[in-house]
Amino acid sequence: MKRPLSLIAVLVLCISVCFAGQRPKYIFMFIGDGLGINHVYGTELYNAAVHPEKPNGGKMSFYNFPIRTYVTNYSSSTLVTDSSAAATALAAGVKTVNGYMGVDSDKRSVKNITELVSELGMKVGVVTNVGMNHATPSAFYAHHESRSAYKSLYEQYLTSEVDFAAGAAILLKKRDGLKHEDYVAQAKAAGIEVVHDLDKAANVVGKRVLLLPENPQSKTLKYANDCKPGDWTIVDYTDSAIKYLEREAKRDGFFLMVEAGHMDYCAHDNDAVTTFEEVNHLSDSVAKALEFYNRHPKETLIIVTADHETGGLSLGYTNYKMNMERLAWQNGSVSSLTRKMQRFRDDGKSSWEDMKLLLTRELGFWEGVRLRKKDEQQLRKTFEKSFIENSDKVVSLYNVNEKMASTAIEILNKRAYIKWISLNHTGMQVPLYIKGAGIEHLTECYDNTDVPKGIARALGKKLAE
Numbered sequence: 240m241k242r243p244l245s246l247i248a249v250l251v252l253c254i255s256v257c258f259a260g261q262r263p264k265y266i267f268m269f270i271g272d273g274l275g276i277n278h279v280y281g282t283e284l285y286n287a288a289v290h291p292e293k294p295n296g297g298k299m300s301f302y303n304f305p306i307r308t309y310v311t312n313y314s315s316s317t318l319v320t321d322s323s324a325a326a327t328a329l330a331a332g333v334k335t336v337n338g339y340m341g342v343d344s345d346k347r348s349v350k351n352i353t354e355l356v357s358e359l360g361m362k363v364g365v366v367t368n369v370g371m372n373h374a375t376p377s378a379f380y381a382h383h384e385s386r387s388a389y390k391s392l393y394e395q396y397l398t399s400e401v402d403f404a405a406g407a408a409i410l411l412k413k414r415d416g417l418k419h420e421d422y423v424a425q426a427k428a429a430g431i432e433v434v435h436d437l438d439k440a441a442n443v444v445g446k447r448v449l450l451l452p453e454n455p456q457s458k459t460l461k462y463a464n465d466c467k468p469g470d471w472t473i474v475d476y477t478d479s480a481i482k483y484l485e486r487e488a489k490r491d492g493f494f495l496m497v498e499a500g501h502m503d504y505c506a507h508d509n510d511a512v513t514t515f516e517e518v519n520h521l522s523d524s525v526a527k528a529l530e531f532y533n534r535h536p537k538e539t540l541i542i543v544t545a546d547h548e549t550g551g552l553s554l555g556y557t558n559y560k561m562n563m564e565r566l567a568w569q570n571g572s573v574s575s576l577t578r579k580m581q582r583f584r585d586d587g588k589s590s591w592e593d594m595k596l597l598l599t600r601e602l603g604f605w606e607g608v609r610l611r612k613k614d615e616q617q618l619r620k621t622f623e624k625s626f627i628e629n630s631d632k633v634v635s636l637y638n639v640n641e642k643m644a645s646t647a648i649e650i651l652n653k654r655a656y657i658k659w660i661s662l663n664h665t666g667m668q669v670p671l672y673i674k675g676a677g678i679e680h681l682t683e684c685y686d687n688t689d690v691p692k693g694i695a696r697a698l699g700k701k702l703a704e
């Protein structure tokens with residue numbers, strides 16, 4: 240005779256059903272390229288001063304995630320990682336040599352999280368605002384000992400598990416002898432729908448999608464603070480990817496990696512305002528995932544992290560002060576200021592008075608932002624060298640800027656009491672925020688490799704273990 244369940248047994252059953260970890264069906268991984276802890280907090284301080292209209296006093300959309308921690312990110316070759324070794328760690332849970340992509344230190348291919356989730360029937364999205372075969376996105380679909388083997392990385396994308404891909408361009412190398420159109424033709428031949436429209440990309444049914452600008456003029460989308468209405472952003476890309484995946488992956492779920500990659504470029508340029516505005520776009524992209532989370536709260540996992548810190552950003556460096564309000568005067572990125580100065584150079588307008596007018600208009604100098612005598616002397620000296628003697632360009636990893644533009648931005652940063660210690664990456668730990676289903680498998684993240692391993696465990700699988 241069957242015995243009826245006792246009250247205690249029923250209670251135990253209820254508790255275990257209600258509180259057992261829910262396997263995530265929808266997984267988001269956001270990677271801010273170069274996003275250090277100070278980039279996040281600096282953006283919040285900047286928002287409080289410059290954008291008081293933003294919700295929650297300008298805090299990030301992910302500020303209150305239940306897990307807010309930091310992880311180490313060294314590579315197997317050095318304490319200061321590059322993007323490809325860090326992306327390999329975040330994608331596959333394996334440490335590798337700087338410059339390697341989806342392979343271990345012995346150049347053996349390592350399984351990544353997108354390969355693992357596709358075995359479970361889940362769809363995959365890989366989205367970035369820089370080249371779609373640049374370091375971070377490539378680590379989620381390719382394996383190569385060189386991050387700059389763009390042709391091979393792209394070819395691996397064609398046969399990969401990625402259902403929805405979006406980027407600013409396909410990165411090319413002259414010596415490969417292929418043009419943008421050739422690569423697009425290859426994608427079409429592989430059965431991929433190549434789309435140049437955000438809504439069309441979102442609405443493709445039953446096929447893989449590659450979303451790109453029609454005639455990419457640049458390797459990146461525009462900086463957040465250079466965008467005009469209608470310009471595409473990483474927020475738009477995230478939105479299109481979510482709409483596509485929410486419909487196409489209804490049955491088995493998805494994994495979506497979104498890289499806010501352009502923020503690394505302006506951090507390499509030590510341009511604080513542009514970096515903060517790029518971080519705001521990352522926050523707005525995560526907000527899109529949070530809207531999705533609200534529709535599927537029990538099945539959605541959201542992770543926000545970074546590959547490394549760029550620039551050694553310091554908030555305050557003297558006098559126990561900060562003055563973020565002064566940053567409100569900056570009109571666009573250091574790259575756009577460079578372009579304006581180049582036009583100024585081409586016009587043959589080389590008077591100091593004209594340059595002063597440009598700096599007043601673009602950065603508020605002498606009007607909104609009072610300059611110290613030594614600031615003005617530095618600007619004047621740089622002007623003489625750059626525009627009268629015609630020398631001096633500033634070369635950072637991705638951009639060549641006018642020395643005058645870089646110097647002016649550096650002075651504005653200092654007037655806000657912000658300083659950068661490097662034009663490159665640092666070995667600082669990076670932030671990690673986690674919310675949602677399966678979070679209990681990610682409570683012990685100390686290193687970037689722990690993140691994909693935790694996702695795999697949440698799915699009842701193993702990666703690099």
Ligand SMILES: [Zn+2]
Nearest residue numbers: 272273322546
């Ligand atoms: Zn990076």
